[in-house]
Amino acid sequence: EAQVTQNPRYLITVTGKKLTVTCSQNMNHEYMSWYRQDPGLGLRQIYYSMNVEVTDKGDVPEGYKVSRKEKRNFPLILESPSPNQTSLYFCASSLSGNVNEQFFGPGTRLTVL
Amino acid sequence: TQLLEQSPQFLSIQEGENLTVYCNSSSVFSSLQWYRQEPGEGPVLLVTVVTGGEVKKLKRLTFQFGDARKDSSLHITAAQPGDTGLYLCADTNAGGTSYGKLTFGQGTILTVHP
Numbered sequence: 001e002a003q004v005t006q007n008p009r010y011l012i013t014v015t016g017k018k019l020t021v022t023c024s025q026n027m028n029h030e031y032m033s034w035y036r037q038d039p040g041l042g043l044r045q046i047y048y049s050m051n052v053e054v055t056d057k058g059d060v061p062e063g064y065k066v067s068r069k070e071k072r073n074f075p076l077i078l079e080s081p082s083p084n085q086t087s088l089y090f091c092a093s094s095l096s097g098n099v100n101e102q103f104f105g106p107g108t109r110l111t112v113l
Numbered sequence: 114t115q116l117l118e119q120s121p122q123f124l125s126i127q128e129g130e131n132l133t134v135y136c137n138s139s140s141v142f143s144s145l146q147w148y149r150q151e152p153g154e155g156p157v158l159l160v161t162v163v164t165g166g167e168v169k170k171l172k173r174l175t176f177q178f179g180d181a182r183k184d185s186s187l188h189i190t191a192a193q194p195g196d197t198g199l200y201l202c203a204d205t206n207a208g209g210t211s212y213g214k215l216t217f218g219q220g221t222i223l224t225v226h227p
Contacts, residue, residue, distance in 0.1 A: 004155075033215065035217075040122070040219055042117075042119075042217040042218050042219040042220045043201065043203075044217070045214055045215055045216070045217075048214065048215075058214055058215075059214070090155050090156075092155070101158045101161070102158065102215070104154075104155025104156050104157070105155055106153075106154060106155055107154070107155055
C-alpha cells in the first residue's frame, strides 16, 4: 500500500531533551516536506526537500533540523525542544516538487513540557 | 510574505444546505490547491486549479479560481455529514523564488449536522 508513515504518533517529552520524528514514504517520491499545525494557523511549512541531499527552509524552520540521506526517509530533529514546539506535525511527499499532489502522513502529536 | 486568508473560519450547517468558503491571497497565486482534512488524519488533496477563471467540479463540490488568480472559492451543494472537516487552500509558489514552498491558509472548519 502506498503510504507515508510517521513515528511516533504521540510523544510527550520535556524541555531540552533531543528527539527525532521519523518519516518514510514507499512511493519513490522526490519531494518531501514537514509541517506543523496549530489551531487557527493552518499548516505551516518547516522544511522541505526537493531530492536526496537537497533541503531548504520553509516558513518556520527555527528550532528544527532535517536530513535527506536517502530518498524514502526525511527525519525531523528537535535538538532542544521547547514548549512552543508543542504541536501536531505532518510529513508529506509528492512525486516531484510541490505542484503535484502531496500525500500526508497520519501526524505526530508532540507535547513538550 | 504571502498571506492566505480563508473565510469563514467556522461554518455549522444542516444536512442539505449549500455553502461557500473562500480563499484570498495578498499576491497572485502560482497555482492553488484545496485540501480536506478529517479529524485525526492528514489533509487529502481535492483539486488543483491553475488558470484564472478556471472552474472544476468534483461531484457536489465546485471550485472556482478568480480571473486575477488572487482568490478562489469552494461551493458545496446539498452538504452531507461526510463533508465535515477542515478545508484548506494552499499556494504552490511554483516557478518563483520560493519554488518548493507550500503556503496554506488557516482553514475553514465545516460541521454538517444530520
